[in-house]
Amino acid sequence: MKRARLIYNPTSGREEMRRLLPDVLERLDRHGIETSCHATTGEGDATREAAEAVSRGYDIIIAAGGDGTLNEVVNGMAGKDNLPPLGIFPLGTTNDFARAMGIPRRWEDYCDLVIENKTRPIDIGRANGRHFINIAGGGSLTELTYEVPSRLKTLIGQLAYYMKGIEKMASLSPTQLIIQAEGYEVIEGEFMLFLIANSNSVGGFEKLAPDASIDDGMLDVIAVKKCNLAEFIRLVTMALRGDHFNDPHVVYFKTPRMEVTSPGHVLINLDGELGGELPGVFEILPQHLQIFA
Ligand SMILES: Nc1ncnc2c1ncn2[C@@H]1O[C@H](COP(=O)(O)OP(=O)(O)OP(=O)(O)O)[C@@H](O)[C@H]1O
Numbered sequence: 001m002k003r004a005r006l007i008y009n010p011t012s013g014r015e016e017m018r019r020l021l022p023d024v025l026e027r028l029d030r031h032g033i034e035t036s037c038h039a040t041t042g043e044g045d046a047t048r049e050a051a052e053a054v055s056r057g058y059d060i061i062i063a064a065g066g067d068g069t070l071n072e073v074v075n076g077m078a079g080k081d082n083l084p085p086l087g088i089f090p091l092g093t094t095n096d097f098a099r100a101m102g103i104p105r106r107w108e109d110y111c112d113l114v115i116e117n118k119t120r121p122i123d124i125g126r127a128n129g130r131h132f133i134n135i136a137g138g139g140s141l142t143e144l145t146y147e148v149p150s151r152l153k154t155l156i157g158q159l160a161y162y163m164k165g166i167e168k169m170a171s172l173s174p175t176q177l178i179i180q181a182e183g184y185e186v187i188e189g190e191f192m193l194f195l196i197a198n199s200n201s202v203g204g205f206e207k208l209a210p211d212a213s214i215d216d217g218m219l220d221v222i223a224v225k226k227c228n229l230a231e232f233i234r235l236v237t238m239a240l241r242g243d244h245f246n247d248p249h250v251v252y253f254k255t256p257r258m259e260v261t262s263p264g265h266v267l268i269n270l271d272g273e274l275g276g277e278l279p280g281v282f283e284i285l286p287q288h289l290q291i292f293a
Contacts, residue, residue, distance in 0.1 A: 002060060004028060004035040004087075004114075005053040007046050007073055009065030013091030017064045020107055024089075027108065031115040033060065040069065050076025059084050060114065066092020071133065071271040078124050078131040078288060085119045085290035096134050097271075100199035100214065101293045113292045121287035122214045125198045125270075127280050132198065132270040136282055139193025139224075139266065140173055174226040175266050177278075181221065181258035187251065190226035194260065196282050197222070207242025211254075217286035218254040225249045257283040 006024070008017040021037065028035050040046045046063070050073040053061050061084055063073035070088060077083055089107060090098035101122075104110050125132040174190040181187075197209035197220040212220035224235065227249045238244040245252055261279040268275040 002033045003058050004033050004060035004062060005049075005056075005058040006035050006037045006062045006064060007049045007053070007069070008037065008039055008063075008089070009046070009069040009091070010039040012065040012069065016091050017089065020089075024107060024111060027111045028114065033115065035062075040065070040072075044072070046072035047076040050074075051080070052076075054080050054083060060087060061085075062087035062089065062114070064089035064091055066090075067094060067096055067134070067271055068092070068273060070097055071131075071273060074124065074133050074289070075131045078126070078285065083289055085117075085292055087114050087292040097199060100134070101291060103293055110292070118292060119290040120215070120293050122289050122291050123198055123217060124285045124288040125196065125219060125282065126285055127268055127270055127282045128276055130270055130275050131285075132275070134199050134271050135195060135197050135269075136271075136275065136280075137193060137195040137269045138260065138278060138280070139175055139191060172229060172232060175262055175264050177223070177266075178261045179221075179223065179258060180260075181253060181255040183255055184253060187223070192224040192226060192232060192249075194221065194223040196220070196258075198284070208239055208244075210242055215287055216254075217284055218256055219258070219282060219284050221251075221253050221255060221258065223251040225251065256286075257281070 010018055025035050038049045040049070046069050050061060054077055061073065061077065063070050063086065073086065077086065088098050088103055089110060090103060125136055127136050172192060174192055177189065177191045177194065179187040179194070197212040199214045200206065200209050200212040209220040209222060227235070231249065235244055235247055235249060238247060244250050259279065259281050266278040268277055268280050
């Protein structure tokens with residue numbers, strides 16, 4: 001018998017996990033996976049539980065919830081030795097990461113992947129000691145993810161980000177950044193934002209970093225140089241189609257590690273959550289975690 005720990009956000013996805021729980025547990029148990037559960041109670045709880053599950057030597061950890069819960073679970077696990085593989089039941093609105101990994105929508109299909117032990121290694125990003133799996137970034141526009149009220153988010157999903165984004169563009173301002181990436185000369189200048197992608201699915205922009213691969217040991221960095229509102233809107237439209245790489249405002253490169261500093265006050269966004277502020281050291285932990293996928 002294997003032992004699994006299922007950490008789920010009971011409020012995610014119209015409380016879907018509560019409904020599915022008996023069937024999920026029964027299916028796993030029938031195939032030799034004895035699963036105990038923890039319903040998260042609020043911020044930070046999933047991180048504590050995941051760290052505890054690693055220490056207690058569970059064979060499998062499963063995170064059920066939105067990207068927030070997943071990020072918390074990864075933060076509880078990453079950096080430790082002897083990590084068990086991680087399963088993901090995507091229950092949120094965007095589920096960026098699960099989409100990038102091609103995780104099946106049907107819970108039955110996903111349980112079967114866990115039962116058959118189908119895993120693949122993934123890179124984990126680290127920024128000033130905290131971890132991210134999808135994307136990190138900074139600059140005024142990346143701050144909008146904290147400002148979308150969560151009730152609005154669940155009501156109308158991704159549209160909320162775009163609405164807030166349009167509202168925010170009017171007050172878009174550049175920041176002075178110094179970017180020191182391993183393998184490159186120092187880049188210094190005024191930027192609208194910088195994004196560091198680990199996977200290639202970012203808030204509906206599937207073509208933002210089409211080359212980003214989850215297991216290549218590299219971060220894909222996209223920085224947008226100072227431009228006016230019209231130019232920026234044009235760039236966003238181009239980015240939806242993946243045509244932004246030839247634009248003179250776009251700096252794009254891959255690196256395993258980089259340091260970003262600024263004389264200004266710049267917040268760091270990690271997987272849509274607030275992750276401290278610059279200066280920041282961003283690095284990749286190559287193939288650090290096994291995911292059922
Ligand atoms: N019982 C709970 N009640 C309220 N908030 C919770 C609870 N458990 C966890 N949380 C918090 O809710 C945050 C968001 O959760 P999560 O991302 O799983 O759900 P979501 O908002 O449905 O997903 P998405 O962000 O994709 O819309 C988590 O980061 C966590 O801090």
